[in-house]
Amino acid sequence: MVNCPECETEIDLPEDTIQNEILDCPTCGLELEVVDLNPAEVDLAPEEEEDWGE
Amino acid sequence: MKVNLGILASRIRVEEKLLIKEAEERREINLTLVDPRKLIWDRSQLSELDVLLDREISQSRAYHVMELLSGSSVNLVNDFRTVQLCGDKAFTSVKLKKYGIPIPDFRVAFDRNSALRAVEELGYPVVLKPVDGSWGRMVAKITNREAAEATIEHKSNLDSRFHSIYYLQEYIETNNKDIRAFVVGNDVIGAAYRESDHWITNAARGGESKPYPLTDRLERIVTETSGIFGGAALAVDLLESDRGLLINEINCSMEFKESMKVIDGDIPERLLDYTIQQAQVSEEVARNQCPA
The missing domain is CATH 3.30.470.20 (ATP-grasp fold, B domain)
Known part of the structure; x- marks a missing residue:
């Protein structure tokens, strides 16, 4: 269980969550990054940068 | 024999998660996740890998990691030259044109006045793209001279060094x-x-x-x-x-x-099949070059 750093909603991370995984807060919709798994911790995901892409 | 596979990614999206799951299910793979944000370059850190699959969202980081590993024992998917060619629309177009692959007509200009002349050569509408962009970011369809002048002027005032290059492409009507x-x-x-x-x-x-x-x-x-x-x-x-x-x-x-x-x-x-194959092909080449 983690809390959204923006709206503090409690979020249950699925068992197969991976470090650095991106997820959306179900309440405020912000993108979050799983920055640690032990213990679980999320932070606001980095904002899109100009060199991002495929 | 197991293949030591690295996946280069700072951001685990749906695609990376699927690749990681697939890799973890395969007995022949030892998987290492390489987050370039945590990497302090030292070639020995990645030398344990047989192959590195680039899934990095930052093209700058991907360029550099792949270039630093070029010529090392780590096979790259894709290799640096491919990353470089695909990462720049001007390089991509020039390469395709050289080999006679059909592409929209294009021009590359290096100054705003030349860019305006290139627009007039191609005719309206014309598409102005950053050479290094993705996701349709900062792509503009220019439909007349006034819009061309304004768009090119705005672009010339942007900070990134890549905005000093003007990549212009013939607009192809495709019904969206x-x-x-x-x-x-x-x-x-x-x-x-x-x-x-x-x-x-x-x-x-x-x-x-x-x-x-x-x-x-x-x-x-x-x-x-x-x-x-x-x-x-x-x-x-x-x-x-x-x-x-x-x-x-x-x-x-x-x-x-x-x-x-x-x-x-x-x-x-x-x-993943392709990535593992790249490691194995290279291993085979090495074995043939250095018989036991």
């Missing part, structure tokens, strides 16, 4: 759709239409994937393109025109979340 095809080496995995209400059809901008049955002409042009880019793993974007299929852009760190909904081929599985 293009085709994305996925290829690994000589094998086309599948293709999908991307349709939108907007002339920019990128999935990141809301483009919706629809089935596109593979045709001989599509397979031919896509495998030929892959060959020119070193037999790489690519997502090739194509436009349907009255001149036939044209290659629009090539992506070397393919996003496939939306397309895979309508493609039969298993993209993560095939991409």
